[in-house]
Amino acid sequence: MNKRTAQVAILTVTLTLMAPAIGGGATPHPDPTIDPVMVTSGFLSGHPDLRFRLLALQKRSEGKQTAAFEFFMRAAYYGDKPSAGMVAEMLWDGTGTPQDRAQAYAWMDLAAERGYEGFLDLRERYWAKLDEADRERAIVVGQDIYARYGDAAALPRIARALRFEKRRMTGSRTGFTGNLRIVVPAPGGGTEEIDGSKFYDERYWDPVQYQQWHDAIWRKPRVARVDIGEVRQLPQPDLNTRIPQVDPIPDDPGQELPPTDEMPLLNGNPIRP
Template identity: 60%
Template sequence: MKQLRNAALIAGLCLLHSTLPVNAQTPPPPDPTEDRLMLSAGFLSAHPDLRFRLHGLEEFKAGRHEDAFKFFQRASFYADKPSQGMVAEMLWNGQGVAKDPALAYAWMDLAAERGYVGFLGLRERYWSALSEADRERAIREGEALYAKYGDAAAQPRLATVLRRERRKITGSRTGFAGNVQIYVPGPGGFEQIDGSKFFDERYWDPKQYQAWHDSIWTKPRIGRVSVGDVEQLPEAAPSSRIPVARPEVDAAEPQTPERDESGLGTQKDD
């Protein structure tokens, strides 16, 4: 039962629209993955962290856990902490992959790297359940995981994609989108998205993009997910037990099943 509650918690965490920041003065900007026009205009092609996480969730909900695991790993390659949490939970429960508590801990430690409360709690729950031998292996194998998937390696990859895809979309405008209108084909003809919405800096500037994620995940409130009793963390949660590793920014990207990535819109100037 506890394993099922863990899976439900992580599945809920991975849905942006199921979370809101606690005690926030202002809500975060709208979730672009809930906007049909934004997705049709190719927003996800420039945000591989969100794209592969959503593919993973689709496969997970359909019961295709092996494919889901691969998609979550690929999203993790681009610094997506919720996907790293899903990889950990699937390893912990043996969903789509052989059960491996030690490796699951290392992945949950990655997910908790930025101090997101939900992942810190699961990380400590994992640690308390590990044998001494598994703890030693978790720390040993976690160093290699951090080298490939930790923020020091993964965030520069994501930043490169964000900047490259924005330049590709805006072309000679050098990133300025004030007069850009994006036209998306639909059943009733073309629909229009204002460039100021599509190119909101919070979705394209690497630092602001992380801040947007932080506003959602640092202290999430989960809705409509049964997770049993809430476990309180100590006032000062332990830091990572895994040694700092040299980041492998140029590491090979994980492979995933082929998916239809069509849906790019066309653009016109006013």
């Protein structure tokens, strides 16, 4: 696969989640990050995976590639597979980070961990371009990446974040009940009210339903097929990873990036938590 073709494909996949629906089959629940009322109401405070991906895309659009790479890493730490795919792409090209194609493969393998078709395809195209030495190293470094960023480690993190923020905002372990109205800062100034049933939709806060929502969007994403040079047809990718299963590494604050309160911009202004 031509390098530019891969770039177009992965970027199209990544931006798909910014649209409210995916064509074909049942329509997934809309992405709350496209609703400015939802994101200004503190929604992103409880969804660090989405917050850091939006920050990464913002930094990338501003030409701040190193910062974009770091924010994609943060999002992947909370199980965001599109961000893992972008970490892979940036490692493959040496954008915002030194080029390392063995690590790039391992990260794309991680992006494909849940069987998302677009990332499986790109994983196999990466593998086809690696020499034997890089393939061997990819398997080795991939084990450490999976131990820290694989679903066995990452899904409990995002589950804790979802539950903590929902309890904090509702003041109850039982979650939202009743005719709750939430007053939030409006995108153009002033305030607006939203129905609590929208904000606290279980698909956004229950860890199992939250992952099912992601799966509905990413299982068969719209990946652009752009012809730039010769593209060799590859076999249907195997769903299985080449990287041996490893135990997750317990969270070690000393090994992670420093915390940040930075929020994405909305209409040029920072989103308030």
